[in-house]
Amino acid sequence: MATVSSDTVTTRKRKSWSKELVILTIQTRHLNGKILNPQDLQREDSSLLAAGRRYFGSWANALQAAHVPPIRRHWAMHHRRGYWTNDLLLQEIRRHAANGDPLYAHAMQAIDNCLVSAATYHFGSWADALEAAGFDPDAIRATRRHTAASVMEEIQRLLRSGAEVGDTVVRRHDYTLYRAAQKFFGTWQKAVEASRAELRAPRATE
Structure with a gap:
């Protein structure tokens, strides 16, 4: 029975990637609250990391192409997989509220995108996370009157x-x-x- 070498498997994996697939995979991981910092990604999905660097020149460029905010150093160091718990997420949401930060989703994406992603992953949606933290999502939305x-x-x-x-x-x-x-x-x-x-x-x- 013929065997397939690891080099052959690696080559096939490389051929399966495209710029579009790299972007889609990054966006999917981002929306699901999964890690995207290169240190942890090297262990979890080195093929994606290598493809991102190959097609875009650097992992930071790949994130930019996927419209995902760059990974901040302190998040990469301290907020690894398994860091977040429901209680910690609720505590962080309340801390932002106490600081006077706007709690609607897109404002929080710019302020603390990792929190939004993790809360969405753990609670199903940002609105559900807000409700679990004791806030009324509808009331938060109603405070905004757009022109x-x-x-x-x-x-x-x-x-x-x-x-x-x-x-x-x-x-x-x-x-x-x-x-x-x-x-x-x-x-x-x-x-x-x-x-x-x-x-x-x-x-x-x-």
Whole structure:
């Protein structure tokens, strides 16, 4: 019976990757709250790490292509797999509330994306995590009253922070912003395009 060498298996794995598959895999891991720092990923999915570096030049570039915020050093050092517990997640949510941070999903993605990802993974959604922490998700959403300008400002803040702005993700995590974008711009995609265009436009100098 013929055997398959490890080199052959590695080659096949390499051929199975593409830029699109690398991006999709990163985004899926991100949404499921799974680790993406290179130190732990080397042990858990070295094939993905190698493919990301091969196609994009570096792992940081691969994360950027997938619209996933870069891994902060302190998260890579202290928030490894198995770090989060339900109690710790609720404690962190309450700490952010005590600090006066806005608790709606997209704002928290920019402030503490690892917390949002982990809470979504453990509780099923950010809204469910907020409710478990003693907050009313509907009341938090209701405090926001959008205008066309505020929609663009919010999207631009997300773009600058590297947060995911795909249609499905935003509809799931920040429906209030999504509906406001539809109201003022027709579709979410048009709102994103308008926000990107304004960011790229050169500013007039005095």
